[in-house]
Amino acid sequence: MNELFDLKEKTIALSGGTGVLGGSIAEYLVQNGARVILLGRSPDKLDAKREALNTISEKSAASYVVDVMKESQLISLREKIRDNHSKIDGLINLAGGNLPGATLQPDQTIFDISLSDTKEVVDLNLFGSVLPTIVLSQLMAEQGKGTIINISSMASKQSITRVLGYSMAKAGIDIFTKWMAEELATKFSDKIRVNAIAPGFFIGNQNRKILINEDGSHTERSKKILAKTPMNRFGDASELNGMVHYLLSEASSFVTGTVYDVDGGFNSFTGV
Numbered sequence: 001m002n003e004l005f006d007l008k009e010k011t012i013a014l015s016g017g018t019g020v021l022g023g024s025i026a027e028y029l030v031q032n033g034a035r036v037i038l039l040g041r042s043p044d045k046l047d048a049k050r051e052a053l054n055t056i057s058e059k060s061a062a063s064y065v066v067d068v069m070k071e072s073q074l075i076s077l078r079e080k081i082r083d084n085h086s087k088i089d090g091l092i093n094l095a096g097g098n099l100p101g102a103t104l105q106p107d108q109t110i111f112d113i114s115l116s117d118t119k120e121v122v123d124l125n126l127f128g129s130v131l132p133t134i135v136l137s138q139l140m141a142e143q144g145k146g147t148i149i150n151i152s153s154m155a156s157k158q159s160i161t162r163v164l165g166y167s168m169a170k171a172g173i174d175i176f177t178k179w180m181a182e183e184l185a186t187k188f189s190d191k192i193r194v195n196a197i198a199p200g201f202f203i204g205n206q207n208r209k210i211l212i213n214e215d216g217s218h219t220e221r222s223k224k225i226l227a228k229t230p231m232n233r234f235g236d237a238s239e240l241n242g243m244v245h246y247l248l249s250e251a252s253s254f255v256t257g258t259v260y261d262v263d264g265g266f267n268s269f270t271g272v
């Protein structure tokens with residue numbers, strides 16, 4: 001592999017590494033010689049994913065049970081990374097999700113929304129990246145280098161019906177990415193970079209129900225999404241790998257504070 005794109009021996013921590021997109025990214029990283037540290041709440045899912053990754057490449061994966069909303073757990077994770085892995089080259093914040101009460105049904109209005117669910121969704125999708133970034137980037141500040149990737153969404157750019165809390169959180173991710181990029185580069189090192197990827201529409205656990213009917217056909221919402229996507233299809237999780245690879249590698253050494261769309265053209269097209 002060209003040195004510019006070399007990921008060998010890099011240690012990359014991922015939240016959401018047991019999910020659809022994070023799981024696919026973790027496999028790709030291991031296949032390309034990186035070591036991954038999986039972070040998640042479910043010990044069973046973590047064990048299964050870690051073992052699957054270690055089958056691809058021996059001793060390539062470790063895992064820790066961590067709730068990304070719990071600062072104390074993240075602080076103890078930071079010390080475990082310091083003791084057990086000696087360094088961290090990258091952090092990818094993929095933990096996210098939605099709640100039924102925060103997702104309006106087609107026949108509901110804003111006055112039917114559950115405010116407590118909405119707050120919880122904002123917490124997970126915004127602070128679920130803010131907390132790990134702030135706690136773990138301290139290691140990067142000490143090392144003088146490291147790369148962080150946050151996961152934004154099309155919902156941060158223009159309004160998308162039904163998902164208010166999720167949209168507010170992802171808009172927060174965009175400015176948090178820019179803010180941290182400036183903070184870490186100016187006060188610590190130009191070798192600490194923070195960027196975000198805004199995926200278009202991929203079928204994941206959190207959105208499957210509103211995109212795919214029980215009989216496997218596209219919902220009305222899916223049809224609208226595809227009509228506004230010039231490529232006229234959903235993304236495949238593997239199509240995030242190229243951008244992840246670029247942002248983690250030296251190839252992007254002068255790139256920070258940027259949010260990259262990987263969306264089949266959705267964000268560039270008016271739909272007309």
Ligand SMILES: NC(=O)c1ccc[n+]([C@@H]2O[C@H](COP(=O)([O-])OP(=O)(O)OC[C@H]3O[C@@H](n4cnc5c(N)ncnc54)[C@H](OP(=O)(O)O)[C@@H]3O)[C@@H](O)[C@H]2O)c1
Nearest residue numbers: 016018019020021040041042067068095096202204205206
């Ligand atoms: N799929 C799409 O079309 C799409 C589009 C744009 C953006 N995104 C974003 O991409 C990211 C991944 O999406 P996905 O579709 O792969 O989701 P997914 O399959 O539902 O996976 C969600 C992951 O988040 C973890 N998680 C949730 N709450 C957590 C917590 N409190 N602490 C630690 N881990 C937690 C889950 O692990 P546990 O079960 O162990 O908690 C799981 O690994 C999310 O940020 C999502 O918003 C997805």
